[in-house]
Amino acid sequence: MDEGTKSVLQKIPLLRTNAGPRDAEGWNRRLKEELLAVIKYVSNNKEQDRDWFFIQPDEKGIKWSGKCWYYLDQVRYEFELEFEIPATYPTTAPELKLPELDGKTAKMYRGGKICQTVHFQPLWARNAPHFGIAHALAMGLGPWLAAEIPDMVQRGVISSFAK
């Protein structure tokens, strides 16, 4: 993993509660921690003028949706972002989806699930249950956008997402 991502990760607080959505009571505590960690991460980004996503959960904290964006040559490319907390969370990470980009890149599974690098899964597993949603975004989606957006822009397949 690159040094930039590493230092971003280190500034996101780790979570305490080892509970997933199948454990109603534990999940309440965990969800609170998730929200605190995401708030901290977004605030960090804003402070450094590196804001790049926005997400909001549904009532139960299972389905999350929002937007993420990436600047290339002063053009902002913006996409819908969504994911679901799996039944085995936090042992396994959520699968991040950019549904609008489905079919536009080979680095994606059907439905717009992004294809993670070989580093993602081991790092998540090693840090389970302390890594949460904010970490998944920082080490999964951030690097993915940085690698794939320039390529897609060059191929001319995402000009309609320019804002």
Added chain:
Amino acid sequence: MEELTDELRASFDKVLSTLNTQAREKTESLVRSLKASLDALTDSAKAREKIDQMSSEVTADNPYSRLMALKRMGIVEDYEKIRECSIAVVGIGGVGSVAAEMLTRCGIGKLILFDYDKVELANMNRLFFRPEQSGLSKVEAAKETLVEINPDVQFETYNYDITSMESFSHFCGRLKEGALDGGQLDLVLSCVDNYGARMAINSACNEIGQTWMESGVSENAVSGHIQLMVPGKLACFSCAPPLVVASEIDERTLKREGVCAASLPTTMGIVAGLLVQNVLKHLLNFGQVSECLGYNAMKDFFSLMVLQPNPSCSDSWCLKQQELFAQKVKAEEKNRAEIGSGEVEEDLPLHAENEWNIVVEDDPVESAGQKSELNEAKHKPAEGLKFEFEPAKSSVNNDELVAGSEKDIGELMSQLDQLK
């Protein structure tokens, strides 16, 4: 006068052409429906009737004669037992679809198929699915083909993602009550392609004490593995990092530009074959069932090993199953002592006669990358195998953890909303 004739002729032509079109359409539709009835008739003539009892009679129209010959040859004692067996196949891709076809042809009693995906033309480098099935759900397309191959098999299909909160409890329920007799399945086969889905199967199986077999093909398509999981008795998928075949190709330098994963029909077919072979041995009691088998396609090298459960496994249900298994072993030992019989049935996964490549390593071996936790669990991969990644960190610093907050979830959600 002439004008009038022309006008009459024109309208006559018009009527005639309309009638012609109508007649043609009618004839065409008649031909279509006749052809459909004819197809249905030939289909029903081709499809075979259900067979009540497996026969060993060697005739051209007995689909089971060559399987029942296993009995005559003394390989299998009771082949018909397979008809009472119920199996779930999770993931109907390059491995799962082929495994399901093998089991169908073997005359398995019941198959429950799970997959959320659709058939795509991009799947055509693998076996089983046909191009004209593109767009159908994998489970539906698979059932369509399999029912024709063997109408004796019962099928149940679910087109959903087992890892999602919406489907997970239903999935557990089908494992628990999906068998032919309404009870728990005999076996669950994991033919999925990702860690999350494997972990979901692992959780479900630990919770209900379900024996399962895991299978996998590497992303570079040149190695694969199968692993038997008996909750409490053998390591579960959480007991240690996933075992994968060690190859000289460094995963970290593997060229992955422009693709997520490669796949070969050969490797997938071989892994499906190894998996179902193990299933048959397990269900029909013949040969030696492999606990963990790795296949390196580059060298045609096979590794075999046993992985003991980890007493500090992160899955609490695994720990409960380990306790139950220890109690069972104790009770059996006591029983044996009381009976005083000299013949003991070995229930522990240890193999006395190691032939080739079988390494059952009990001594912890120090390795720089591996944490002591793993060594404590007496885990060491056999030659040709390795753990996919290092085990979990044992502890984190308190100051790295998220600080408490007086706010409730609703307040935090609106705080997040304001950061838009």
